[in-house]
Amino acid sequence: MTHRSVLVAGAGIAGPALAYWLHRHGLAATVVERAPAVREGGQTVDLRGAGRAVARRMGLERTLRAHTTGEEGIRFVDRADEVKAVFSSGSYGGQGPVAELEILRADLSRLLYEETRPYTEYLFADEITELSQSDARVRVTFRGGAERVFDLVIAADGARSPTRDLVFGGLDDAVDVRPVGLTTAYFTIPGEPGDGRWARWYNAPGGRVVTLRPDGRGTTRAALSFLSPPHADESAEKLVPQAQKQLLHRVFREAGWETARVLAAMDTAPDFFLDRAVQIRMPRWSHGRVAVLGDAGYCASPLSGMGTSLAFAGAYVLAGELAHHAHHEQAFNRCEEVLRPYAERAQRLPPGVPRVAMPRTGAGIRALHLALRAAARPRAVARLNRFLVPPADTFTLPCYSL
């Protein structure tokens, strides 16, 4: 085998999931994570279709179920908190806008870390700053100063992946970072009795959305989203957090509903995090002994509802192919052949998304509510499920002997 030692960049979801599957196939992983610990923050993520099947094969489904937020579904509300449309977590067979298996991203990341740490070398507060490869090895330098040699390096460090850019950044047309026109800030705020067990989604005119999701811990996960021009030079994600918060205060001023409460709590939120949603498209997922995994290689954006399922399926297939091919190049090629059609389907967002879900006018919001109410009726499922059910079930996992 040309690949006994594997360095993985990123201890989010895809990185630890890969460490798990490599171990099951008898391969060892080192995982380097830029943050000082597993990252907190974010809202819930959902495991669907192939992603859930991978979790089942990991023996994790029951544990994940025990950690779900218990969210009962989502209510679309107006300025007066009057409910305009409702989707329970059981709607669309548990695969609708709120899936049956919703778990806080931070909990999932921590569970994967705990599961893999007995047999995985984790390096926190560090990252790869230089990387050079020969036919036989990859030599890396870490920010902390250490130099080491590995057989393979896998970039699983998210949509903005610095590790991917070290390798593919210098190649022509190797990475297409495509904004989808939406900027979102995520943070945790104190819960209030009215937050209940349902997610609430509020549209304010001007293409603004506020969501509140109870997290099962007594606190509430808030998100503020606004439409952002896809090619804006002045992107909010490039600002320092203080300036991002000032921008949000301006954008969401007098938005109505519970926005004033959310803005006030944002200023002291411990886990404030803002990002512009992007998709990542790459014509090749590997270069020599380096490959990409999860959001780093084929991010479909949070709008797809598929990021975590893709990360799980990607980790499973990549490890399986590495274990069953003597040469890494064959394994990388085969992994891409198997997984690429699934990733591409996940990236095909329904027409008009996100604008269609974030109208600019009061009339547009009223039309959206009518459409959602229609979509919530059982007979509407066939026509409207394209907008509400991600293509998670459109991939059958290969079987790899362990």
Ligand SMILES: Cc1cc2nc3c(=O)[nH]c(=O)nc-3n(C[C@H](O)[C@H](O)[C@H](O)COP(=O)(O)OP(=O)(O)OC[C@H]3O[C@@H](n4cnc5c(N)ncnc54)[C@H](O)[C@@H]3O)c2cc1C
């Ligand atoms: C803090 C956070 C909150 C999120 N919240 C949501 C959410 O609410 N809803 C949603 O749908 N998706 C969210 N996501 C994205 C979601 O986790 C992914 O779409 C999906 O689970 C695939 O995961 P991934 O492991 O490929 O990437 P990610 O989950 O993004 O993990 C990447 C990891 O790489 C680390 N990293 C970054 N740069 C380096 C580097 N140079 N070297 C080493 N490590 C590095 C990051 O700190 C992170 O831990 C969030 C991601 C993060 C990081």
